[in-house]
Amino acid sequence: MVRSLRVAPEYIDKVRSALGRNGYHSQQSLAARMELSLSTVKSFLTGKAVDYLNFVELTKKLGLNWQDIAYQEPETQPPKPQPTNGEASPFITGAPITQPRYFFGREKELKRLFNLLKRHPLQNAAIIGKKLSGKTSLLHYLKNISTTPAEQLRHSQKSDWLLHPENYRWIFVDLQDARMQSREGLLKYILESMKMQVPTPCDLDDFMDVVSDNLHSPTVILLDEISVGLQRCPELDDSFWESLRSLATNHTGGNLAFVLATPESPIELAHNTGHSSPFFNIFGYIAYLGALTEIEARELIASSPIAFTDEDVKWILTQSRCCPLLLQILCTERLFNLEEGENDKTTAMASKWS
DSSP: OOOEEOBOGGGHHHHHHHHHHTTOOSHHHHHHHHTOOHHHHHHHHTTOOEEHHHHHHHHHHTTOOHHHHBOOOOOOSOOOOOOTTOOOOSSOOSSOOOSGGGOOOOHHHHHHHHHHHSSSSOOOEEEEEOTTSSHHHHHHHHHHGGGSOGGGSOTTOOOOOSSSGGGOEEEEEETTSGGGSSHHHHHHHHHHHTTOOOOSSOOHHHHHHHHHHHOOSOEEEEEESHHHHHHHOTTSOHHHHHHHHHIIIIISTTOEEEEEEESSOHHHHHHHTTOOOGGGGOOOEEEEEOOOOHHHHHHHHTTOSSOOOHHHHHHHHHHHTTOHHHHHHHHHHHHHHHHTTOOOOOHHHHHHHO
8 A cells, every 4th residue: 555655766866956947946945835844845855755645746846757756665476486497488378478579460450559549648449359369468568568678579579659658557457366356456456556545445436536636647457358347246337337437538637548358349248248337438449359460470480499491381370370379389389399309290289279
């Protein structure tokens, strides 16, 4: 729960220099203008913790973005386990792709999605596709690609989708996660992800007040498996979705957008699950995920650490029909065979998944 914030040590000089640049000739003049105690201003300028709301207002007066200069507490969760040999799998089957260098294709969809998110006001979008079509991987790619260091990307992989990616906050919500299936649990998670104060209790009215008053930078909430939220989560009712719609359209100055992943259109999904909230009418752009283009599929195949022959490539394209999951499976199997010195093209595997 965020109750106070402090300036990160590396930004203290920047904050102090902003004092005079914004017309405040002393700490006392800033304190008087803000109607704060001098001790609060001194604490702020020396990197000591001050009340969350005071921190936000002080940075605003100094022409700074509070999210940029706030000290980030170290992660308390243990690091995710890494492969013992340090070698990442070149092809990924079954699990969502979270590292951008292993994501291929969807250039048309990415261009359109980022065009909706790089301009003000931010606009909402829906990603529709069958199970295992790559919806979750695309959500992760949207979230990560713009801030991933160049050395962690493929050569010439496009990452400059946004003019100022550091100003964006991305919140990934997996509605299959039981912690996201209660209203209070989901609202708390969103506020914590936004680095905003979490009221107690965290009800819908207080959530709306906190976000309306404090959301000043572009924020995108990525809703994965929304069908689960509509089918199994009674606390996420029409009043909940109506409030989210109101927040995005009327109370955050165009700084909030939703991108959701679903197997069918949001309107149809809402109708089929007994929901009537106008939230599901705000998705002006819908990206339909089908097979990759042949060019995109060939790029994925070419990423193998052991080059495939032209015959192999043709066989994989034919058997997979450029379906992302089948491409990953067949590339995985063919690479394994080559590493083992075998020449079996795993026709049985292709037949099983076709």
